[in-house]
Amino acid sequence: MTIRNLQYLFQPGSVAVIGASNRAHSVGATVYRNLLDGGFHGAIYAVNPRHTTLAGRPVYPNVPALPAAPDLAVICTPAATVPDLVGQLGALGTRAVIVLSAGLDGALRQAALDAAKPHLLRILGPNCLGMLVPGIGLNASFAPTGALPGRLAFVSQSGALVTTVLDWARTRGIGFSSFVSLGDGSDVDVGDLLDYLAGDPGTDAILLYVESIRHARKFMSAARSAARGKPTLIVKAGRSLEAAHAAFSHTGALAGADLVYDAALRRTGMLRVLTTEALFDAVAVLARPRALRGPRLAIVTNGGGAGVMATDALIAGGGTLATLTPATREALAAVLPTTWSNGNPVDIIGDAPPERYRDALAVLQGAPEVDAVLLLHAPTAIVPSAAIAELLLPLLRTATRPVLTCWLGGDSVATARRLCHDAGLPVFDTPEGAVQGFLQLLQYRRNQELLMQVPPALPGGVVDRAGARVQVAKLLARGATRVGEADSKTLLAAYGIPVAQTVVAATADDALDAAARIGYPVAVKLLSPDVVHKSDVGGVVLDIDNSDALRQALSDIPERLAERQPGARIDGYTVQTMVRRPGAVELIVGISTDPVFGPVVLFGQGGLAVEVTADQAIALPPLNRVLAADLVSRTRVARLLAGYRDRPPVHMEALCDALVRIGQMAADLPELAELDINPLLADSGGVIALDARVRLAPVAAGADPLARLAILPYPDHLERRVPWEGEDVVIRPVRPEDGPAHVAFFAALSAEDVHFRLFAALRELSPAQLARFTQIDYAREMAIIASRTMASGTAETLGVARVVADPDNIRGEFAVTVRSDLKRHGLGRMLMTCLIDYCRAQGLAELGGTVLPDNVRMLRLARELGFTAARADDVVVLRLVL
Template identity: 55%
Template sequence: MSIRNLDKLLNPASVAVAGASDRPGSVGTTVWQQLLGAGFAGPVYAINRHHEQLNGQPVYARAEDLPSAPDLAVICTPPDSVAGLITEFGRRGTRAAIVMTAGLTSAQRSAMLEAARPWLLRVLGPNCLGLMSPHLRLNASFAHTDALAGEIAFISQSGALVTAMLDWAKSREIGFSHLVSLGEHADVDFGDLLDHLASDAGTRAILLYIESIEAPRKFISAARAAARNKPVIVVKAGRAGHGVQAAASHTRAMAASDVVFDAAIRRAGMLRVDRLQELFTAAATLAHLRDSAGSVLTIMTNGGGAGVLAADAAALAKVPMHGLDDAMLARLDAKLPATWSRANPIDIIGDAPIQRYVDTLQALIDDPDSGTILFMHAPTAIVRSEDIATACAPLAGAARHRMMACWLGGDSVIRARETFNAAGLADYETPEEAVQACAMLASYRHNQALLEQVPSASEGPPPRLADARRVIDRALAEGREMLDETEAKAVLQAYGVPVVETRAVGLEAAEVLAAAAAIGYPLALKLRSPDIVHKSDCGAVALDLADEASLLRARLAMLAQVSGAMPAARLTGFSVQSMASRPHASELIIGASVDPMFGPIVLFGEGGTAVEVLADRAIGLPPLNRVLAGDMVARTRVARRLAGYRDHAPARLDAISDVLIAVGQMAADLPELAELDINPLWADEEGVLALDARIRLDARGPAGMAHFAILPYPAKLAETVDWRGEALLLRPIRPEDGPAHKAFVCKLEVEDLRLRFFSSRRELPASQQARLVQIDYAREMAFIAMRSEVDGSSTVLGVVRAVTDPDNEAAEFAIIVRSDLKGLGLGRILMDKLLRFLAAQGTRKLECDVLRENEPMLRLARHLGMEQVASLSGGGALHFRKLLHP
């Protein structure tokens, strides 16, 4: 990932066009004319060996002939010339290029990138439409029209969708900070642009049209960082793509790639929409409504039917409607006729004069609990729509960040719509579209809330990795891909998953009877075979066997049925299993598989033999915690049953969450884990119990931490150190440390808080607290020093953290120790840990900002050999730097 020189691409001070021409219809002519016509203020140079002048400006034969090095080069020349031009521009000092040329061969594409590499020259394209930065009046594209300036960035893999977005937005007076066509994204990609735009003050929201992702971990890291700062909305092509046709597990069969993409978007805190029209709707919503708009909806309308349509749409989209309280009812009773609806939607009746609109709207705006207000109007012959708009626009405009408008009709409401648009109000063609926009905001808020919630810690001992490895290594040594049921359950037990008692025996009746006697009746009998994946499909399972006679009959019938149906199947024995009885338990499935793009994934849903038919499932990207696991459960239909009903007590959701977390940990610890099913997993008020399990191995190791889209917790970095004769645990911070970290911050002295956070607030906002413990290990690190107390608890004594830039060029660090422990060497221990980590990561330099009066920190910086390089904030803070690698 890299943001190097992207400022030269998106905010250039000068531009050169290689291939500028006056030949009608050529890309070079179009780009040159549009660059000049947009009014870009900086120097614009033309390069073409066959011209001396274009539009009264000199034309240069080569980049080296230019009077100065352009920040940005736009290349519109044949494929065989691209690499040479990149070399010329790089040598001249240019650091960004847009390659609009299409048809580059693989060799020409590689030559282009090799030519750019020595100069760190960034390449957008090839085969792209170009880009626009309207605030600079920069149109370096061959789009058919300019864009209005605004605060929304749009990045698209499709040039056609850029032009479609331009047309649509211009008709609604929606502006953009940047529009970028990625083309083949040989160099600059979604991750790079997300990283750059996340800190771009001129961009308030980011829209993405995605067809494919080549670097998923880079994309997810960049998306998580960007989505914490501003809304990121995604539409992706390929939702209806074909799923996996055949798989060894139900999990693999149900985890289609598009469902996994949904999970990735949700995990990153972004919002996905299904269609291009919804992306346009999202653009309009983000351009007008702030994400602070209310989470409930209040509808005012002059037509009952329109109100019912909007309310129905809200119910289907699960957008909550605001309930009118007694005070609001009384206020509206005083202004509206007796026949008004006295409910939400607020029907002010079709004969409403202008004042009735004004009074109703004022009442709703005055009540912050009314949330988002949808103003709806159908034209009548009683009052002109434009007169209503003129009267209401000042009120609505003052509250525009929580206002939506829907003027129903065509020509008769055009001027009314224009009046509201001029007041900065979001406008929608239909009630359903307006409600859909509310639902989008609600989904976005939900995804953001997941980023801010601090989970509780899972219960139970750490996994017995050595026990699981023995089972897997034995199977691999024997050349087996599938574990039998007892082996799979042994792996689950090693990770703390409760399993029903099961014994593996041979095919002989005596062995089956001996196992049954040891376990006790009633029993389940299952035939073991490496060639049988789904046992119930071929009669290889018998349940509720009450005695020896029924057990022996089941054994014989099973052997006969399977031998007849699958004569080539290798039969290795039976599994004899206790027939557990938990009559109120729900049957669930929890599983894991490996997605080709995003790596290991975890599945949850309703289990049983019809699991694929029911298709009630949610997908999550590990690593998981209790908050994320609980959200997966909540997204399924079976969640309502788990909440309890009639005489069924609620199931223990924490126990279900802990199994999901454990399965995610297995995918991290066991690289050979290709597919896993726990089906059924019983869940009730007592907890969970795994009745059956299936594990498929792959010796190539498709799982493991290296293939995670989100880097898991790096437990291997934990170490115990001696501090003044006391053992301290130094380890990376994790989300479950939220309560302990909050307690640590609350005990700091006010002055220490001010010196560390540049603020003396003792209670940090919940979002900031969450941000301190929920970190992206791919680009930041925080180590905590913990002491074990006599009561078994642990106390945080100090924290050091570093955030690296996307290029891993520089890391900014901060450190704080408990106020009563300053000056005792703990800070140096923490800094030594951090420096060793950064050196191993290849980070080039370490930086920090220190208030002038923070003497202990100044001493530490100098002890570390850091050099003061600048003063910040008008001299209030000093900036220090230390080179870690030359």
Template identity: 50%
Template sequence: MSIRNLDALFAPSSVALIGAGARPGSVGAVIARNLFRSGFAGPVMPVNRRPQTVEGVEVHPDIASLPQAPDLAVIATPPATVPGVIAELGARGTRGAVVITAGLGAAAPDGGKSLRQQMLDAARPHLMRIVGPNCIGIMVPGIGLNGSFAHIAPRKGDIAFLTQSGAMVTAVLDWATTRGIGFSHFVSLGDMADVDFGDMLDYLAADPDTHAVLLYIEAITNARKFMSAARACARLKPVVVIKAGRHTEGARAAASHTGALAGADAVYDAAFRRAGALRVYQMHELFNAVETLALSRPVAGDRLAILTNGGGPGVLATDALIDSGGRLAELSPQTRAQLDKVLPPTWSRSNPVDIIGDAPGSRFADALQAMLQDKGMDAILVLNCPTAIASSSEAAAAVIDTVKGSRRPVFTSWLGDSAAAESRAMFGAHRIPTFFTPEQAIGGFMYMVRHRRAQELLMEVPPSVPEAFTPDTEAANAVIRRVVAEGRPWLSEAEAKSVIAAYGIPIVETRIVATPEAAAQAAAAFKVPVALKILSRDITHKSDIGGVVLNLEGADAVRAAADSMHRHIGTVRPEARLEGFTVQPMVNRAEAYELIVGMVNDVQFGPVVLFGHGGTGVEVINDKALALPPLNMKLAREMMAQTRIFKLMQGFRGKPAVALDDVALCLIKLAQLVADCPEIEELDINPLLADEHGVVALDARIKVAPAAGDGASRLAIRPYPRALEQELQLRDGTRVPIRPVRPEDGPGMHRLFGKMAPEDIRLRFFTPMKTLPAPLAARLSQIDYDREMALVATESTAHDAEALGAVRIAADPDNERAEYAILVRTDMKGRGLGYALMRRMIDYARERGIGEIFGDVLRENHPMLKLCRDLGFTAAPTEDPTVVRMSLPL
């Protein structure tokens, strides 16, 4: 389930409190007080088997005696009673419950089901949704609903706060109340037996009263659902995350470098980034993010101007800005000239704009007015230091009056304690973000910048893959399955290299030999210096125990090194099975960088790809980035850019840049490999040499295990569904290829749009459009295959073939209904392409289990109405008399 029946939880018409009490301080009494005194318009029905009055209302002795079935039940009864209470409520028609009670997770003494599972089993036949157990409750201030035992009622606002921690509820409520911050929803999820973060994100994404979502996360329960929901929500409104337990989960006994580097928290970080969520790390950062999101307008870039009456705070703000990755805005000549007119001659004449300590409110206003007109500034930070000469409150009032009507984001920081209290209150009353210190203000600005960057990554059309590659999946799987069948956890070096070579990743030639003499002969055949390595399925890190010798010249040197290596390893690792040696020519790339690319299978998010600075000191250097597969060129380049070595790879001081596209393509191929081969548990390519000529893998290791399912099913983000690549036959017998849309199809969508008649565009989009907006092109090409599907008909199977038409469906989170849309190039109309595309999409929707397809069509769009009727759709009127809803039950 996802959003089904969540309306009963967060928009109920009636509430029952099971376990209501009158004893002061008891949970049942506090919840009753909150329910009755928060302004909820519907009936609140207390239930308790003991006769009593709660908040002046007679309690009902049991659920059967309630005058009506409540939409929502808040349950605060002993653990053993909860499953029965849920069953009885469900039978009466209740669709939502908040289970405050803790202690349901322990296994039954007799080995039977836990109380938690019994509770879920009781709810399932009635499709009842449950928040909790072990939670403080839920609050929806907009409708006066407070089904919690929180000590403070939140103000009404437009921010939703979701948490697994009850302590966070009280902390955030305390902080927000003193600052006048309000909430649309305040939800304590507790143990998340049913309703989890993914469900809530789906629900809140469609909630018009919620403009931002804050998450306090301890663990994710369903990674794919969370990723789909978070990506969908983050496209519409800011999602801010604080993740607890950053260091407790990361301990891992990993045999590979990738496993050692990819701690659990780093994986969460990669997941949040891919989802477009803004992550913060400390409580005060979360509060600053709340402040900023609640009050600030979106920023367009990272250029900040600073207006201050004190030089020191301006310098501190500048340092914090540069350290955080922001930029100081350049004052335009026009702005500088205007400031010269209104400021004393001693002003700083640069950014930060220091207007001197004696600045009255009018000087703040004049300077700020000039700066607001400068298009080279994405936001302005106004700082004020208290002085005996000028009034801080007067300056605050001047700033407030000046920014009225301006769309430029303005942040403030009035330094001091009691001297600034009145000014801060003034800013809060006028919804202008204000912070205690310049550093906190910079943090608030950078939250907005990072959110904008996350949105751009979600919406940007990635470049095409520089080369199309067709992996030899069968060859790779044959090697892997043989090793799994033999019960071996690790592939040999040669086997690992054959697997990555099957996916088009260049490898250095490697020869396997059994004896030192054979190693000498192989080295002689190469006629160049060689690398000699021990071959053993029991030794993963060969260099750690003297199992690697480099730059050996001549057969005698190789023979002697092999003899010595064999004796030494036999002494330090007597239990290891020594199968021989590998010999490979030394790759002479003096300017190349040693990189590492790899993969590890995370317990929560499945396969995760790693990129970083490689070599033998990889863990010590710890310069790495993680990303969730699948990848494209944009995501691969963004992943590389997170590392320090990426700056070097771009070239400096005459050293040529690395072939960055080749490195990115290697990451894409690796991501495809782990999606295709579910047996792979860990993978290292280290080092991967990279220079201006390309990449080559010198060493590789792969760990495998029997697979529980296919490769795609274990990914947190559903990969490109290659199985849907097919052909359609048109009325004249022409066969055209169709395939799922790819993120790289954004430019193709623009070209398709450009070949459509204006009338066809109007009928499709319900409005005239001369060009296809870039965000819409990205939205049409970057889809979540787990919830949406778009099929594109193309002129040929070439990677850059022109699109002839496209059809798409977008399913609701419960996979019950899906809305369709179709676009056919004007010169292809009348050939049956639209009909064939719709038939194929209907078949796909039926295979996926969707119950109904629907779409809105203009009444004047007679060809589309006829097409729908021919396919079995039925028409129904809508609130708009010009629009007809066409529906097809499946």
């Protein structure tokens, strides 16, 4: 991923239009006119051998004839000319090109990329509409209308949608910092633009319209980085193309493409919406946020009907209506008439003057049981709506929690809407729309929480990874890509997942012997390479209590198979202990491999009718218990798992633990293409896998086993134990659970050391800062800590060395801090040496840092490690070529 030279797209000093024309309605004529009319103050060049002037300006016959290298060139010529033009522009010194031309097939597209590469020239497109940067008057597009300046960035893979949204936004006064049509995205893609816009000081929020993603790791890493700092919203089109397919397992068939995209987008911390209109509604809420602490909404209304409509929409959307405490109801009763609703929604009665709205809102803003407030107002002839808005604005501007406003009606509430909109408040036209805005805010908060989850590796000794890998290698060596129940359960057992005891029997006599060893009752199942679902052909018999019943079952199974699937082979049978757990819920858990995002974990309601019930959710591995619980919560069967009537709740800790282990299998075993556990029985006693199947796929020798993962897991291979001061310390990457130790570490730093590290006085870490330091994306940054175990058994952080790589993976910015009372004992050198080795292994070319001049110890250490030092203003810049 790279943002190299993208500044020439977004902030060019000069622009050339290759193929500029005066032919009416042509692309070249439209782009040239848009550039001239947009107010761009830099040089504008036109290139066309058929003209000498256009719009009173000189036209140059070809690229070499240009008087200077334009920062940005827009190519409007036929597809076949594009590669040569790219090469000429690169040789001239141009560093960014927008290719509007359509029809570049694979060979032409690659030729253009090859021509650009020696010059580090970036290509937007081909087959795109262009881009607009209203703040500098740049309209390098053939859009029929321009864009208003603003602080929203919009990126779209659809050119047609660009023109629609531009027109739609202009009529509503919505402005943009930039507006980009990606086209085919052969070079500059969504990930690159996310990285650039995340660091753009003129952009407050990022809006995306995406139809497909090609590079999952790149997209996920860029999206997660962007969403940490700015509201980032996405419309992912193509929801109806589920791409469910016939597969070896139920999981493979159920893991539709849109479910996978939805799971991926949840993990990025972005908010997914379904329409472009919802996109702009959502940004109205998210771009001016107040911290949302929870899901409880209070509704204030001057009309009971509007309150009921909002409540219905809230409950239907899975929201929570705040339950007012007696203290809150008493405070409201003191400022409202006796006829108020005495509950939530808070109906303040239709004749409410402005002061009644203000007083009710003030009470709810201080109520601990309320997380957000929705104000609904229906116009009346008693009090002008504008008067209410004017009185409420000071309170709304200083609100400590989100307040959404809904002014019902038309002209009579237009002024009130405008006043709230101009004050930067979310404004909605209907109760349902306002509730949807709150639900979007709530979903965004949940996604941000998921974004902060960086699953750790499973504890050592619990998982036999080596044994599982040996078994996979043996199965592939004998050509067994479709793995039956017994071998599949062996793999599950290696990861600590409870399984029903199962024995493979080649013949009926072997099955009788196995049952005698296991002990009755047993279940017997057909083994056949030709049968996908054994129950469909009568190949499963349960609750067999004695040998006579087993003989009969072993006689009946081949007869039913011959009748229902003639010609199918029989390789034998599996005999397993009959698990009798009345009241247990049948679940399905599995792994499938998505062509874009790699392995995914599926969870849902299991059993024979699994495809019919279609109750499943998907998550990207690796998982932790928070992510596993979220996965479970997104299914309908979750309500059964919570218990009902005389059924106790399922042992959720055991279930989530099993899901975490399945996710670890997906991360550890690159050959694992599909896994199906159906059913996984779950009850208050735990979980147990009754049936399982696996499909393996060979992996090329030397291939990176983590390359297929969209999110990198905790890099446990970097852990090492080293001697230090007469004891052993562990040098390892930071983990999310290091949060408490990191707080204690920070508290042990002297004021001088905090100043040296942060260039500021700070005595404690905010939750956001703590998350930023301990919940990192290993794909683009690393924090290596020195840790030791105290007598209490808890971990103690002694020092940390951190590096953040640029999106090009060329330069890393480092920082190192050692606990103040442990200096001069070699910890800093040890951590920096580990960090430098890590950066070299990652392929970074350079490591740099900024140090205050009076941080003498750091400067001395850096020089001893080979860094050069150069004074720049009030700091010293360190540099190490790797």
